[in-house]
Amino acid sequence: MSGPFCDVCGTGTTVGVFCVPMVAMSVAYCQQCIDANAHPWDIVVGNTACIGSLDQANDEWREIVECTCRHLKRTMAEFNAAVTVSAENLDRAFEAMEEAREKTGDEDPFGLP
Numbered sequence: 001m002s003g004p005f006c007d008v009c010g011t012g013t014t015v016g017v018f019c020v021p022m023v024a025m026s027v028a029y030c031q032q033c034i035d036a037n038a039h040p041w042d043i044v045v046g047n048t049a050c051i052g053s054l055d056q057a058n059d060e061w062r063e064i065v066e067c068t069c070r071h072l073k074r075t076m077a078e079f080n081a082a083v084t085v086s087a088e089n090l091d092r093a094f095e096a097m098e099e100a101r102e103k104t105g106d107e108d109p110f111g112l113p
């Protein structure tokens with residue numbers, strides 16, 4: 001994910017690769033996105049879907065969402081719509097996992113230890 005351009009805004013020049021707060025992932029940031037506390041849209045959306053909704057988030061995560069939307073000039077309505085789509089995709093992935101489990105009879109169709 002790291003290249004000459006920022007993984008958050010896509011246009012700023014990367015100044016380093018840093019951990020996304022509260023997410024086990026590191027991405028390239030430009031100085032403007034660091035200063036704005038903005039983080040990659042898809043990661044912010046996906047992580048919010050994983051916890052259920054923004055209503056389930058703590059204050060630090062809510063601030064990250066607000067700062068990211070503001071810096072990327074996206075609305076909360078856009079954000080909430082994207083979280084809904086992401087949550088639906090997660091549900092489908094879990095259903096597919098359950099179907100695979102039923103088909104194979106395996107406890108863990110992905111062979112995880």
Ligand SMILES: [Zn+2]
Pocket residue numbers: 006007008009010011012029030031032033034
């Ligand atoms: Zn940036």
